[in-house]
Amino acid sequence: MVIFMSFRKIVLSAILLLFIQFSFAQVSTSLKVMVRDAVGHQPLDRATIILTVAGTQKNYATTFTDSTGIVVLERVPAATYRLMVGYAGYEPYQELVTIQTTDKGILEKTILLRSGSKTLNAVEVTGKKQLVENKIDRLVYNVDRDVTSQGGMVTDVLRKIPQVTVDASGNVELLGNPSVQFLINGKPSTIFGTSIADALQTIPASQIQSIEVMSSPGSKYDAKGTGGIINIILKKNKTQGFGGSVNVTAGSRLENGSVNLYYKANNLSVSGYFNGSAQLTSQTRTTTDRNATDSFSTNKYYLQQNGVNDFHRNSYQTGLGVEWDATARDNISFSLSYNHFGNSNDGIIQQYDNTRDINGRLLEETSSIRNALSRVNNGSLDLSLDYRHKFKRDKQQLSIILYNSNGNNQTSYSQTQHGINDQNIFSGAGSHNPGTDRLYSWAIDYAQPITANFLLEAGLKSEIETLSSSASALSYNPADGGWTPDDKQSYNSVFKRQVYAGYVSGSMNLFHYLNVLAGFRWEYTTNHATYDKAGQTAIPDYSNAGPSMTIAHTFKNQQTLSLSYAYRLERPDYRDLNPFVNLADPHNITMGNPLLKPEIGNDFKLAYNRNFSGDNNLNIVLLYTHNSPDIKSYTTFHPEYTIGDAIYNNVNLTQRDNIASETRIGTNISGTIVLGRIITIRPNVQLYRRETNNIHASPANMSGFEYRMNLNTSWQITKDLIAEAFGNYKSGIRWQGRQADFLSYTFAVKKQLFNNKGSIGFVAVNPFARYLKQRTIQETANLNATNLLYIPYRSFGVSFMYKFGKIKVVKSKDAENFLTKPPVEN
Template identity: 35%
Template sequence: MIKGILSVALTILLAGAHGQVTSPKDITGKISGKLVDSATNFPLQSATVTLYISGTISPVDQATSDTSGNFKFLKVSFGNYTAVIDLVGYRTANIKNIIVDYKKQVVDLKLVYLSRQATTLQSVTVNAQEKLIENKIDKLVFNAEKDITSQTGVATDILKKIPQISVDVDGNVELAGSTNIRFLINGKPSTIFGSNIVDVLQSIPANQVKSIEVITNPGAKYDAQGTGGVINIILKHNTIQGVNGNVSLTTGTIVQNGSVNLNARKGKFGLNAFMNGNARLSTTTPTSFQRLSTDTVAKTYVKLNQDGSSDFTRYGFQTGIAFDWTITEKSGISAGLNYSRFGNHAKGSINQSEEEHKTDGSIFSKINSINNTGNAFTQYSFDPSLNYKHSFKNKEQKLEIGMDGSFAHNLKTADNDQYLQPQDSLIYGTRNNNPAKENEYELMVDYIQPLHKDVNLGIGGKFSGYDISSTANALVWNNYVADYLYDAALSNNLNYHQKVYAAYAELSFPIGKLTDAKIGGRYERTQVNSFYANAQQTIDKGYNTLIPSIFLMRKIGERQAIKLNYTIRINRPGYADLNPFINTSDPKNVTTGNPDLKPEVWDRYEASYTNDFVKNGSFMISLFYRQSNGDIQPFIVYYPTIQVGDTVYTNVAVTTRKNIGIEKNMGTSLYLDLHINEKLNLRSNITYFYRYTINQVDPGYNSTGNIYRFNVNASYQITSNFATEIFGSYNSRHHEAQGNFPSFTSYSLAVRKLFWNKKGSVALTANNIFSKYVDQRTDLYGPNFLSVSLRRIPYQSIGINFTWKFGKLNIKNERPEDNNPDPNAY
């Protein structure tokens, strides 16, 4: 590296001493042209023109056409180039064999004609590319790097702004009314999402997210897993020649993070490396809990009161390296290896009062105690991937082969010490330790075969495996020996192996001039083998799932579209649901997993209408109906007394996950984007749905409820380098099988200043600045119990972010396609 720096310095000195001598390498050329509509001859503004060295897939420069349709490239090295021209609503044009040399240093392409895009199912974009949200035929894309208020936060701060997504105060994500979501990073799965989604999303800095793709009704090509749909988080990655990247640092009163992203590309080979870290500083959450429970046998009732607080911290770290290599003009490979580590820790104290009353109201007994609790979770994961792509002479014909893996180790601990008052003597205590291994791996093949003009057949297959090895060891305080002894009843082992064999076929075709269609089917064979030590039982079973998918789309003119689709989604329980680890850190409120959970299946219908107002914004409305069988929900069972091994627990509620029954959701979602003028933009999303749950576990405890959510975002571009934004959201109180869960309101203010020719920026963000806490009240009930809990969660925060981008940036096209532009384009 030192030799390289000395060489550059020597070159500069020699150039200064001999300024009259020009090296052949210093001679460059110029390419220019003008874009016009092939039908009207009107100039075309804001088209993206990307320049490639012929035979490569890596861009070397990019330009945008001005109000007169003109574009130009300055200082172009001698060589043979291909220019790819993209504009929403027009067919992509390729101009090949653009030669810049000594004889022709200035190349004028003159008039380049673009023809309007014919309607195709796979490439309809309602919103213009420069907009924050793009609504495509089968997914919605949120361009996160254009957002202001998210820059100092984490991935969940971006998600809460996207239509049909809601995020609660704890960071739990819900899509289209379901928390069961298939999360991907750069299109690939990871075990880290299965263990603790909240921690993972909180560990990804928002400024490292390029865009987020939301697919509420995935087609046959996608895995059926994820009843809410698919959320694909795409991290920033630049494909331009040379070295580029960014550095970002955020400090705040609650969240702090930092990240480095580096891209290097020369010719047909590219390399990317990244590193980011995130920490949530320690915050104190006051809590209170009251439960009234009835013992019908003893004819008594118990009042349980708990008041306390808990200190909570979280951290995350991720790093990775990836490369891509263009073997030939039609084929290339890419590979990567990521490492992730994250965790959280909570420590608290609870003042507890337990009063047992007779039926006449008199107090039978009263016990006061103090509980000191602690919980922690850590995980690290290695995620390798390898991918091969090959395209053919026909641009629609493609082959892709991929292998992905994710191999994780995690550790969960939970401690509790209960002291009787006023003697302050230890009467109960536990030490729980739960290490586990979690592995996920898959091999997939996808192939697209054109059958006719605008008729394509996609076929493919996938094998995926999911393995869990979990050991839970529990120690319980023994008063006789004054020590913690191993408890075999609370300790257990779980070995779980799941294999899924899948194949799909998907046909895209027009139905005359009426509509475009994409119809497919996916077959999945799931084989499960599990062993639960405490039950001393091996479960070996398999089941078949056939998933149809239908997508219909009709364009009305160039700006409006109507879409209809139907598919089936499935939720296979993951490690967090199945883990039989019994958490007795609060012996009055015990939690555990359920190894006997069965998959839930959802039928999903959706219809939508979109209208693009061009410069004035856009509008989208969706109607949906979704029904599940074997719906999985958290479920509480109250026990006056329950014995686990040698330990007898009294007045305890056990929370686990169960297949509740049938759930039906019907509702609508509206999205509005208004460009009031060149500086002021307004966006809003409103979602409403009616939920009906048929409780088949506790017959007679069916539930209904109206759920609504909305957010509004206003951004104002004060100058070209200075902008401000306000965002607010509200999630209503909602009803589930066993009670009411709290509403949530949040708001944020942000300003961002660009400098250093827009390569540097400073952003200041404030969240919920007028209130330190967000109060969360939950009311739950079931046979023989009624409870009310209140958490006061610290949410008020201020953060400041600094970001520096270096090198050439913002190249969007990853490779030229062999499209057939208008013949007059040359």
């Protein structure tokens, strides 16, 4: 409680300091530039602003306007300057601006740009974006600007993004919440339904244009994901002619390669890609030491395991995209993609377990060796057809989306046990679990500008998802040394879910002071489940209705303060609902829970952002979230556990379950510091206080303090050579004990080649330690266990990239919704 009170004081003090800064900031001479379209007077986001001292080549500042078309240059010394403004697709503008020593406050300049295609004489306008952009409802990480991530996978990129955390196993959290809805180009995929961590390993960083992070999504977006939405936007080319790129990475632990091709002629563009990756076979070591007590008989159970496992992962991804501008106002696009990933885990585990009574008298003991093999092979075929019509009025448009995703999942395991001193198998089990995940969806969205400052949007959406799963189980018969079908552990199941949704949303500027994005979304979900062992299971239908709102104000000196609220929910996925029982380790059994209810979340956030000159910025987020009911993995101890005709002893059973509620209060602080235009430092710190109320007996109530931090430093050694160091730390989460801490560090260097058409790079991950040690503690009323996992994390890699073809970007002047249409590749 003392920690909670102290942390609350820190949060309240931070809020107070923000408002003190607004109230008592000293007045100084600043130049405020507002850039707008000369015809429609709409603000131009990311216009290039160049300020040089008149009569010299001295460049005082180079920066970009924000989403409102405004940039403020602070504390500009008295002098005469040449102000140059450029924006892709518009004629450049320049004028002389004089600041007197007697000038105080802010000198405002409104610049109206006219359509054209020229560039500034002094500097060519490329329209390059910052690495991290803060918008009113999302954070955008421009992966194509992250030069040292191009040889890795999407998880390597996610580790660098503010508000996002990735652990050693590839599990992702957004502001401390693991319930995240992942999208690819604004659409869901069944590839994420079985294992998000594995699915993310199918996407190389070289395929990604940007990643959008929305911790408080608006009502326009699906309510799924109490933590928010992470949208992975793949590269989309708008260059005329034929071209492409090749990326290859070879390493001691990880390897990947990709090929991208594109062709564009007038109003038709075609693109295709293929990539593959592999995590080479590596050996992990595990140690388990567990003590448990039967609350009824008071007998004590002990288990010790020491194992070695060979792990291998592979994946590939391919896709085709076609886009046709049928008319000046009608666009049709089609995409097809296939994603596949697989892994295998082959291990030998030496184990010892015993049972003693309350007086310590030995009742039973067993020493054995277990051979275990597990396999996962998942694939997903995604098809999408999009139509968009733009009306004559600016921002008025209609879009229709048809989407289909077909997932095929294969999971299997086999395990046998024999004595320490003999090879006679006395126990064994195996199972093959094929399954399918079929998702059909359509959506209609319409946007209608009411006034110049008020845009109204509305839409309807429907999703139909069918999850089918079956298991063919086998049991080993020591009498004849054969395998026999186990009908009681075999099953067939079908789960069908239909979601119908509608929303209305409005974005407006109130009193020329507040930017408001507000809306309301309603969703109705029907559920039908059938199991051949139990017939049809009654799962109630449910509806969810909730508002979302973001209110923001931009102060002087490019400062923005925003307050947001979002109503979110988490529907269980295939991995949660699949009733498959994994007996690869009979002492540690995992299984799905078909009766899981959705998780409901209410998220409140207060955010402050300030952009300084020279790409320096500061971003602070204060958050309060409450989930009820909350979904978590829950472990229970069973002295005996019966599955079919088999009885397993000394068992930990883990499955996802609805606990009572969870509350988190915390902050995320991130920023960018540029030193001398050659060194860039990007720190990120997350601090959380978590309180959990549990409907189960242990633990009934739990609270703890968590923190995550990372630091990324890059050094532009020369124009064509850059080096980077990145460090990441994540504290363990308290839940039925304590999960493992995670520390990683990366060093990278990259050299541009062939006039920036190619590059070669080198990366080293945790080079000073072969293994990453993960220590997990399990604690309940009748269980205490320590698990040690040694992951071979050290790796070295060399990457090569080459681009070919004509590189001439044609930028569209209309604002695009990145969740329905990806941005332009630079």
